[in-house]
Amino acid sequence: MSIRSEAIDILVGGETIAGTLLTPGSRVPGILFVHGWGGSQQRDLARAKNITGLGCVCMTFDLRGHEKTESQRQSVTREQNLDDLLAAYDLLARHPAVDPAAITVIGSSYGGYLAAILTRLRPVRWLALRVPALYWDNEWNVPKFALDRAGLQQYRREHLGPADNRALAACAEFEGDVLLVESEQDDYVPHTTLMSYRSAFVNAHSMTHRIVDGADHALSTDANQKAYSAILTQWVSEMVIRERLDNYPHHSPRYS
Structure with missing residues (x-):
């Protein structure tokens, strides 16, 4: 299968953020990658190309405060980055090759947190979260860079439920299929946070x-990167491709 790669600009709040659209050339599921804080779309491109080869349209993009808009790193808020994600989602859903009722969102760390919130605002059929972070609901419009890191680390060690956190509340309403990937040696997003997410997906x-053995938060080794890529590709193959062929026309998600 040939894959077409197209550099795109995503309009949001009077500005543009950069993205890359990878297309197989037929009406198929769409997959949106959301990188973590301090990351970029470059970290997702190899996986996106691989998954595009399975028969999906994949999109990666840079959140504001990163890469070309790095000058905004100290001022960008969670509200603005959520707007970035919504703009990217809407652009992907409008693409003529994409079935807008068959969209997967794959988020890492901060991107996983935003992806969870997105499921309450847009239809998402499949959701993959790698080491998703948690942030308290207050200070929503305070620059993300300015949030108290020590306080957040303590917050993430607490056992939290849907009534305690906006992202977890969205998870509690999500009715699609979920992949949750944990790093065994993560000193940034602890096991407690992963269990808060896991427990929230009641519907x-x-x-x-899945747990990547010996991995840190950033998947610093090639072995850890390959292990995560294998987990993700296997899950996408099983959930998106197989279920798309066999069952998808008879199943659609509820969202609010």
Whole structure:
């Protein structure tokens, strides 16, 4: 299968953020990658190309405060980055090759947190979260850079539920299939946070929880990167491709 790669600009708040659209050339599921804080779309491109080869349209993009808009790093808020994600989602859903009722969102760390919130605002059929972070609901419009890091680390060690956090509340309403990937040696997003997410998905159609043995938060080694890529590709193949062919026309998610 040939893959077409197209550099795109995503309009949001009177500005543009950069993205890359990878297309197989037929009406198929769409997959949106959301990088973490301090990351970029470059970290997702290799996986996106691989998954595009399975028969999906994949999109990666740079949140404001990163890459070309790095000058905004100290001022960008969670509200603005959520707007970035919504703009990217809407652009992907409008693409003529994409079935807008068959969209997967794959988020890492901060991107996983934003992806969880997105499921309450847009239809998402499949959701993959790698080491998703948690942030308290207050200070929503305070620059993300200015949030108290020590306080957040303590917050993430607490056992939290849907009534305590906006992202977890969205997870509780999600009815699609979920992949949750944990790093065994993560000193940034602790096991407690992963369990808060896992426990919140009370209405999920299915839940797959995988741990990358010996991995840190950033998947610093090639072996860890390959392990995560294998987990993700296998899950996408099983959930998106197989279910798309066999069952998808008879199943659609509820969202609010």
